[in-house]
Amino acid sequence: MRRDLGRWLAAAGWTAEAAADVVLAVNEAVSNAVEHGCAKRCGGVRLDARLSSTGGTRRVDCTVHDCGDWNGIARRCPARGFGLPMIRELSGEVRIEHGSAGTTIHLTSHDPPG
Numbered sequence: 001m002r003r004d005l006g007r008w009l010a011a012a013g014w015t016a017e018a019a020a021d022v023v024l025a026v027n028e029a030v031s032n033a034v035e036h037g038c039a040k041r042c043g044g045v046r047l048d049a050r051l052s053s054t055g056g057t058r059r060v061d062c063t064v065h066d067c068g069d070w071n072g073i074a075r076r077c078p079a080r081g082f083g084l085p086m087i088r089e090l091s092g093e094v095r096i097e098h099g100s101a102g103t104t105i106h107l108t109s110h111d112p113p114g
Contacts, residue, residue, distance in 0.1 A: 001047060002027050009060065012051050014111055022060055022109045025090035028083045029064040029105045037066030037103060058111040059092070067102035 002023050009019035026047065033045040049062045088094050093108040 001030060005047075005049065005062075008049070012058075014058075014060070018109065018111055021090045022062070022107075025087045025107055025109070026062050026064065028087050029062075029107065032083050033064050033066040033068070033103065033105075037068030060109050060111070062107045062109075063104060064107075065102060065104040 005026060006019055006023050009022060010016070014022070026049075030045055030047060037045060044066075046065045047062065048065075049060060051058065051060050053059075084094075084096075087105070087107065090109070091107040092110045093106075095106040097104045097106075
């Protein structure tokens with residue numbers, strides 16, 4: 001997933017640094033979905049990514065979905081629990097939805113002027 005997403009962003013002209021931030025944020029979201037979501041129960045995690053351009057600003061929108069039943073409360077352990085803050089720091093916008101259908105995290109990152 002990391003390699004494919006990085007190659008896709010590079011082919012779209014994303015800078016190496018901006019692409020690395022997107023890949024790291026999405027990797028963390030996917031890792032959380034696998035570890036805390038439902039990979040064992042429903043067979044996987046879905047990642048969708050889309051590039052768009054509006055008014056000269058390019059952006060990538062990534063959505064990670066699992067069918068887990070996370071209640072929206074982050075559990076903190078002394079050596080863990082930094083995934084969501086890291087995702088928020090690396091992404092321009094982050095929105096998390098959770099409910100009976102599972103958990104979905106939406107990440108949006110803007111391509112910095114190059």
